[in-house]
Amino acid sequence: MSRTTTQNTLPRRLSGMLAVLFWIVVWQLASMAVASEFILAGPLDALRALARLVPTAAFWGQIAFSFLRIAAGTAVAYALAIALAAAAHRWALVRTLAAPALSAIKSTPVACVVVVLLIWFGSRNVSAIAVFLMALPGIYFPVLKGLDELDPQMEELFCLYRADARTRLLAHVVPGVMPYLVAASATVLPMSWKAGVAAELIGVPDGSIGERIYQAKLLLETADLFAWTIVVVLVAWVFERAVLSALNACWPAAGRWAALHQNGRTAATPTGATIVARQLRAGHAGTAACRAVDFEVAPGEILCLMGSSGAGKTTMLSTITGLLSPVSGNLSIPDETRFAAVFQETRLVDDLTPEENVRLFAPRERNARAMLAELLPQDALGSPVRELSGGQRRRVELVRALAADADVVLLDEPFTGLDGKTHQEALAFVTRHLDGRPLIISTHDKQDALALGGKILAIS
Template sequence: MLAALIWIGVWQLASMAVGNHLLLASPVDTAVTLASQIVTPVFWTAVLRSFCHIAVGFLIGFALAVVLGFAAYRLPWLRRLLEPAMDALKSIPVVCFIMLLLMWVGPKRVSIITVMILIFPALYFSVLEGLDSQDHEVIDELKVMGVKPHVRFQVDTYQQLLPFLVATCRNMCGMAWKAGVAAEVLASPRGTIGEGVYQARLLLNTANLFSWTITIVLLSWVCERLFLKALTATGPWALKRALRNQNRLRPQTSNVPGTIRFVHTVLGYSATSDHAAPVTVSKELTGELEGGSWILQDASGSGKTTCLMTICGLLRPLQGRIEAPVDIALVCQEPRLVSALTAPENVQLTSVLTEQGAKELLCELLSEDVLSRPVSELSGGQKRRVELVRALAHPSALVLLDEPFASLDVQSHYAAAAFIRKHLQGRTLIVSSHVPGDQELLHAQLLNILKH
């Protein structure tokens, strides 16, 4: 407020120095003019009409950018096709568009189309940037655990995209008002803010011009705050809706042992270099792995993770095929929780448990006071225990745990192993670990399929 008052004082001194209110009206003259305008129906009619034009153009441009951005992300050929047009749109001066639109569509719709064209390229590139930079790890794990595609989008993809949209819209809201009013000034449609600005220029009425300018700035500020608040609120709304949809759509399945069938299967991964041979991590495998608890126990880098990722379908075998159950519970090496959700909500997302049921299960490994916090605020060991609960709560035939006791102290390690034994309920379990003693803790058999 002090800074604003200083600049108003500078404005007053400049007006006194010029000494001509026609060339530079004072703050007092501007305030008097604005106050006299606000009480007239003409003022509010102009404000409403301009607001409607700019809002409609903004919303159309926003929706079009999001739809085409997703389409271009999915279809590389469409992205290449649109790239020259988008580069041209963001570079061509706005006044050139306005002149063309005046010839093509007339003055009434110029501001709507101008705003749409101005914000569209920036939002389109923002959508692409957000989608290109997203981390697919959480989506991959949720996909393995049977979470529906639209729910995965709501809890992960949209949450990663939203900051890009908010950051771009923070700039575009103000630009939309600038471009919309500029289009109205040039097109001069009756009963708009642009017409008022144009008339003030013709009459050399700087007080009227300043009063319209203040009105535009205030409207731009209010619209920006309201739109950004609404847009930001869609993030938590999408999370809550995703939980409701997932719990309603997922059928109850029984926990039965799963059988894994290897058919001339060789596990491995492609080398990073184009000319290097693929890296194999297993022998050629043929046969069935039936129920029970199994452990892949070998040194780091031996291929344990590759084995589990291939069994669950996130990697393809180098040779042959693997037939595994459809219902799989998975815990990866690194945390893959939905960070904005609480621990019970993460468990509910992949299970048929109620909120109370999820809390009761979590309390076997965690204290109740952490259950109300987003998992982003939990420690590494707490996140690991949430992931174990989520995996064991998921109705499945096969449970895959990759280094499940990472980040756990000795006491938590023993408690987590006991939890796994208690809630396995006869399902097939495959665990990868490099810790000597985990085989006895889990009552597991050694699975000797890795290449030595």
């Protein structure tokens, strides 16, 4: 934790502790004013009752009984809600069928649900089922929202590089959904304990916290009632902190694991792809963005697309990769051709380091760190890419494209934001690491084409 973060956290914690102390004092003064332990036991009375309860085996058995059922109900709800949200995101029918049922569950009072559950299942496990039903919609809808809001540009990146399902899940879906899941959990986790204990108070299963609170109410043991309330609050808080800490630890650990897993694969044999276009028009929704072009790029050849901003260079590159369909003409690319690209806008996994971003798509034969060291200073290699400058981030993308297990490399304005010296280093880097693959690059600078020794194709 940084010094600034520590300095900001300590005052917040101190103010929180003072606020708790203030209300404890108010509670004690109110108890003294009432002067009746049966009506309002004070905090000292509750502490004395708690000190009497803690050494007993029954006390810990009742906590274990309730904790196991509430935790189990919560865990099953999380698993099913996430799976159901994934299915609803993929299939419209699942979304349509699930929405009214989960909305009804979310709107139904817990007490009504518990009464029905008691009739169907009895009292012993009613808290687990009640918690499950309460948490299910609370997790389902935020996770579905997170899946719907996944960055489409990053989805294109993982699609273009042909990342496997595990890599997409760990490096794309997890960081996209995690903020929604954590925010929902901050509400669902404490509510799960409220719902669970409420179900026990209604069902009164033997050996539960709810049963003990109910007995304290019947016997007017107000101090014990407050003592058990304190226990529920503390256990619920510890449960919430533990689960939230585990969720927060998932990222960026999942992305790092994905990079390590993906980098273990062996490079495939290059296909020797040749790309041929005849009267090719690229565009969007059937509308051409540029004139028809003819070109042919064989292994080891470089084609430079040149034209002003808005001329259609990016659209042409997207058409070559298959992200867009041609408006007209013919485009011949061998089946199973693998592409790597630098896009016009930055597309990096911001919480991962430069090396981890490269290793997501590079085979183990590529020394990602050594390649990055050719273009980046050493102190930038271990930092999350969100902390790098625009030019440094661009160089990470360039290394990623050249390190990837690809048959064709496409670079869209790859030298944007680079100063003169770094620009020349990047050009030399491309030449060194092209490894006989076809390269198609869009640029405004004719000197790039000359330096790379490529053919020039004007796009207008």
